[in-house]
Amino acid sequence: MVHSPVLVVTSLGDVTADLVLHELCGRGVPAVRLDPAADFPDTAHVSSRIGGVGLTGDLTTATRHLDLSSVRSVYWRRPTPYGDPRSAESSGQRFTVEQSRAGYTGVLLALPGVLHVNHPVRNRAADYKPVQLATAARLGLAVPETLITNSPVEARKFAAEHESVIYKPVHGVHLAGEDGRNRTVWTGRVHSSEIDDSIALCPHLFQSCVRKVADIRLAAVGDQVFATRIDTDGDHLDWRQDQRLITCSPVPFVPPDICEAVRSYLDAFGLVFGAFDFALDSDGRWWFLECNPNGQWAFVDQPTTKAITTALADTLQKGTTA
Incomplete structure (x- = not known):
């Protein structure tokens, strides 16, 4: 070797x-x-x-x-x-x-x-948000109540049933603007009165909004987990929208039940690596939002970035899972 x-x-x-x-x-x-x-x-x-x-x-x-x-x-x-x-x-x-x-x-x-x-075929299989959410819920992770629908009636009903609802694309997409630059559809709040019949054109994802105090990006490499707390300056629902406003700090302790569920999640999809996004509420509860099987991690705090780098290099050098 x-x-x-x-x-x-x-x-x-x-x-x-x-x-x-x-x-x-x-x-x-x-x-x-x-x-x-x-x-x-x-x-x-x-x-x-x-x-x-x-x-x-x-x-x-x-x-x-x-x-x-x-x-x-x-x-x-x-x-x-x-x-x-x-x-x-x-x-x-x-x-x-x-x-x-x-x-x-x-x-x-x-x-x-x-x-x-990861194996590209495994990445593609794990990239479907409905499957991600259903798998996370089955494994015991807290998942915000979610509706995926192309029915305007059901969408308005769901929005009216919850105090605060967000919308996000079922799949990440970049749309070319008139200036030729790519545009991203970010996560945003939506009111039932804003939902019109154009919903019928394709599936849309609506979710009960978590009253979060911070976000957490957790990178899992085999059996190892590395978590970063993301605090945003101001009331910004989607921290990815302007990363100049975020502060990243290491999470020294990841709850054992989260660790166990994350490892089971990787096993369920046959993944070696996953970048998990959680919302952290005031009670300290971690809410699963999504897992990017090939997500970024080099933007987080330096100690965590170094630890993830080392774990991936160890795994690739061995040729076996960490």
């Missing part, structure tokens, strides 16, 4: 992956960075064979060459998305995009006996 590399699949400029790469480098663990949609075919190429012993082959990037069968683990972060084949100018371009997505990704997913943090 001494010379077995860690393959880091991500885009250029991913500062979160950079921290882990730096840590691995400092330990003398070889690591190869790859961004399939950007690197192939200009600066990288792959050749793999599948036969009686499974998959073998070689991967070459602009700076490295590796035997695919020697890879010890894959840190699957945030590679550049492949283009949309529907927007391709020709049938040949559409074919290339589809074959690239299926071929390059398929080879990397078929590496024998390799730990993925």
Whole structure:
């Protein structure tokens, strides 16, 4: 295993992956960075064979060459998305995009006996908010009462039943504005009188608003958990909207029931890593909001960032879960 590399699949400029790469480098663990949609075919190429012993082959990037069968683990972060084949100018371009997505990704997913943090298929399965909320509730985590509906009648009824209700997209989305810049739909409060018939166009997620005193971002790496308290300057429901207003501080003690439920949650989805968001109320109760199976963590306080970096590097170096 001494010379077995860690393959880091991500885009250029991913500062979160950079921290882990730096840590691995400092330990003398070889690591190869790859961004399939950007690197192939200009600066990288792959050749793999599948036969009686499974998959073998070689991967070459602009700076490295590796035997695919020697890879010890894959840190699957945030590679550049492949283009949309529907927007391709020709049938040949559409074919290339589809074959690239299926071929390059398929080879990397078929590496024998390799730990993925996380496996992309597991990430996708764990990315559906209704499944997240239902799983969290089943595992004993406190979940705010939630309605997912495209019925204006039901949405207005739900909003009227609760003292305060918030709306959030069922799935995170970036929308291009008139200036070409991406816009995000943030979590916001909604009153029953604001809900019109446009609700019928697609599912919407409404939730009873937690009277929180702070937010908590918890990163789980295998059996280890690392929590950060996020305090926001002013009355801002969604701390992600302006991170200049937040203060992050380590949470020295995570309740045992939260630890147990978080570990069970990872097991339920077959994940090695998860970034959990909780709302903390005045009674000290942790309310589960969501889990991003590939969420960011490099923005939190420095001690916690360092601890997460170390845990991920340990896991990737071992090639087994932490």
